[in-house]
Amino acid sequence: MADQCRVSAAALIAASEECSYVFNFKIQGYSRAKELFKNGECVASPPFSLGGYSWVLRYCPNRRLAGQVSYTQLVLDSDDAKYVKAQPRFTVLDKDGVPAKQLSGFIQQRIFPFRGASLGLLMDQPWSGQSEHLVDDCLSIRCDLTLIKDVCSEQTMGDQFVVVPPSDLHRHFGNLLESMVGADVTFHVGGKEFLAHRFVLAARSSVFEAELLGAMKENVGSPIVIHEMEPDVFKFLLHFIYTDSLPVLEFDTDQGEAVVMAGHLLVAADRYNVQRLKLICEHKLCSHIDANMVATSLALAEQHSCHGLKEACLQFLSSPSNLKAMMESDGYEHLKRSCPSALKDLIVRLLPVEMEVAKDIVMAI
CATH class of the missing domain: 2.60.210.10 (Apoptosis, Tumor Necrosis Factor Receptor Associated Protein 2; Chain A)
Structure with missing residues (x-):
């Protein structure tokens, strides 16, 4: 039998x-x-x-x-x-x-x-x-x-011969990123070379789509040079594009380094219109605002239209002690030079409600 x-x-x-x-x-x-x-x-x-x-x-x-x-x-x-x-x-x-x-x-x-x-x-x-x-x-x-x-709740049922596993699409694309089988585009970033698949990049970024497949497309087969970006930043950008995850922001590493990397990645995500990555980085920066980083984060928020991060910085600076500490930080001079409009918004926020005329004067300068 x-x-x-x-x-x-x-x-x-x-x-x-x-x-x-x-x-x-x-x-x-x-x-x-x-x-x-x-x-x-x-x-x-x-x-x-x-x-x-x-x-x-x-x-x-x-x-x-x-x-x-x-x-x-x-x-x-x-x-x-x-x-x-x-x-x-x-x-x-x-x-x-x-x-x-x-x-x-x-x-x-x-x-x-x-x-x-x-x-x-x-x-x-x-x-x-x-x-x-x-x-x-x-x-x-x-x-x-x-x-x-x-x-x-569980309820016993009859024989079942097939169990469907959860989606592992991200794992397959992660393996594709590691193996680079079928890669058809090369990037040069800060002296390092990266291989990638142009259709994967185009599917995840409208900027890459225009550069690689649209009217702005680069010459097929010619390496593409990426300026003003560190190799590690581009590496993690590629990782996110392929896997929709960013382990560097979740590891138990030095928080200071993770926050700095989040700032660089936010700039890269904005540059290539990877909106979910931009929001992840913005959230990371909002969660780690202190006197040493707030001026840099405020400048970043102003330059890249991060309204949530800007509001978090302005709320932090509503405290006189935090404001004084920020003015003594290294990032304050950079903020004054690069984003005077953010300082205007800060001054207007700090002025009492009854000083409407003074606020108008500040915004007109």
Whole structure:
């Protein structure tokens, strides 16, 4: 009698559980922010936690899409987050802290696939000057956030002969990066040579797509020289492009070196329009702001349109002791030379609300 092979299996029966959190976000100096912030620029809230994940709210006073509107955005801000299901509701509060029904918006359940993922709500803005929604020129936005977690229980089922493993696409592309089988483009960076696959780069970066496949494409077969970038930075940029991960930011290495590398990678990610990498680096810098690094980070934020990092730096410098320490740091002179506009924003932030004329003078200089 032939031997029989049986494979035991269990079905996962999905249910869900919910946890909720209410966060009030206050935008101080709303009228001034509305005047100074450009289209799409945002002010960020301090991070808050729900369901083991970190979240941040962003508010854009000016978002010109269909008329003049404001924009409230919820951002997932945790390193290890993947496919988080959440449901936010945004509401403007009146003077008494009561939600204004006509100024609220409800969003159906959405999936946040990774850190830096966001969703937002456009809000009509004819009310922006109405006093009942401003207290001492402060606008309050409430976010009711509900997190939905899937809960699974096991139920024995019949024979199952095939078990599908999780995706390992990143591992295969990582192996391709290491072996360089079929590589068809060569880069020279800081005296070192790197091989790559032009279609992989083009799929991950619109800049590489234009340079390698579009009208701007380099001569096929000729090495491409990358200027103003260190070899290690380009190496980690390639690693992220192939694997969508960046181990250098997660290793237990010297934090100072990791923060410096994050700054260099942010510049590279902005240069090649790798937006997720840029957000990862921006988050890393926001998490490691101190008196020695804040001037450099503020200059970086101003030069590369990192609104969250800029807000984190300005909040840090609102402390007189932090401001004094920053002015004594090596990065302060660089900040003065390279980004005087950031210093103007800092001065305007530090001036009291009643000194509106002084703020206008500073911004006009």
